[in-house]
Amino acid sequence: MKIVVIGTGYVGLVSGTCFAEMGNKVICVDNNIEKIENLKKGILPIFEPGLEPLVIKNVERGTLQFTTNLKDALNVSEIVFIAVGTPMGDDGSADLQYVLDVAASIGKSMQKRLVIVDKSTVPVGTADKVKATIQKELDKRGVAIEFDMVSNPEFLKEGAAINDFMKPDRVVIGAESDFALEKMKQLYTPFCMSRERFIEMDIRSAEMTKYAANAMLATKISFMNEIANICEKVGADANQVRIGIGSDSRIGYGFIYPGCGYGGSCFPKDVKALKKIAEDYNYNAKLITSVEEVNDAQKLVIAHKIVAKFGEDLTGKTFGIWGLAFKPGTDDMREAPAIYIINELVKRGAKIQAYDPKAMEEAKVCYLKDVENITYVNSKYEALNNADAMLLLTEWKEFRSPDFEEIKEKLKAPVIFDGRNQYNIFNLEEKGFEYYQIGKN
Ligand code: UDX
Secondary structure, eight states: OEEEEEOOSHHHHHHHHHHHHTTOEEEEEOSOHHHHHHHHTTOOSSOOTTHHHHHHHHHHTTSEEEESOHHHHHHTOSEEEEOOOOOBOTTSSBOOHHHHHHHHHHHHHOOSOEEEEEOSOOOTTHHHHHHHHHHHHHHHHTOOOOEEEEEOOOOOOTTSHHHHHHSOSOEEEEESSHHHHHHHHHHHGGGSSSGGGEEEEOHHHHHHHHHHHHHHHHHHHHHHHHHHHHHHHHTOOHHHHHHHHHTSTTTOSTTOOOOSOOOSSSHHHHHHHHHHHHHHTTOOOHHHHHHHHHHHHHTTHHHHHHHHHHOSOOTTOEEEEEOOSSSTTOOOOTTOHHHHHHHHHHHTTOEEEEEOSSOHHHIIIIITTTOOSEEEOSSTTGGGTTOSEEEEOSOOHHHHSOOHHHHHHHSSSOEEEETTOOSGGGOTTTTTOEEEOSSOO
């Protein structure tokens, strides 16, 4: 099939590339010339495992093209995906400016019937706004061209996005016409060899499904973090409790790992946006509000443990940090717990030595650019040189089974704060460490 994907950010680039990999003819459009020129050369704006070779391969065989020319792209396509960003506005709602700008551009340029798909995570009712915006432009031109709206939310996990796209758990399609539904089924059938993976619904329910899924997962995490905090008070072990409750198939093992809070581009933004959507309809979403509050507090739990050990004033103390990204497998630092923890420690006078396999550039140029007293190093053990304690903040594989003797040699004193409960199986107290984790004293 012939597809246009507008927006070469995370969602657009992964979706476009995976559609191309299946043999479709895909044109990815972006208004950022530099980004498009780089993509043509195989230089990607993000790191996602497995994505770069797929982009290069599909560009070479002609199934994937990059351009800034939307008009030409629309003329040769059947389906248009809107996959531009919906950043968080000042009031917590999703900012629809880019989505509606794109809608207007489509209305100005389209020459034939198109299926228009919202892939960006957008508030309930956005498809109606997109439709009205396109229609307005068509009316201005005085032309009558049919088009069909679809909401098709994405459920990609960073670090596993290619696999998630190629083998989806489900493909949610909210379509306003049978014509559009059929087109979407044709497009997605090769990705889910059984049609049972299609979940058809009305457009507003499809838009809501994305928020409900992310809010549910965020709720599981905040719930478990709250249980972990209570475990510490009552002398229980959250790791054992996790296994105890996860074994109930109604609860399940997924997304109940206690830690230093959820981050990333989706959960924090979508939880906030859902709260705002509810507010707009005069509903006070108390549970969703609490999920966010628990997470905000959880991001500082490790810092509080450090203060409890070293005191309020951390002047003269150095902390060696393993992991900056919000989770392993990505260079993404959006809303990463590391940002909050590092800022808190530095504010109290501490020095930081940090190492992350992928996210140090992001940290330097963006998320921690204003933070003084931070040194970036090239290996995990170097980060511990003469440090007062080690902090594990992202559970990258290379951190999971380290040489504890080497850690001990490098640190001033053998103290570990484990924000991801990775090392509790190693009997660190017996190895002479002072070991702090989440949900167990
Ligand atoms: C998430 C959703 O999983 C995905 O379906 C959606 O499309 C986008 O948002 P992503 O943000 O890539 O994906 O990350 P995910 O793997 O879900 O992890 C989110 C955060 O939760 C991370 O910070 C992670 O460390 C944290 N987490 C996850 C926990 O703290 N405990 C858990 O048990 C699971």
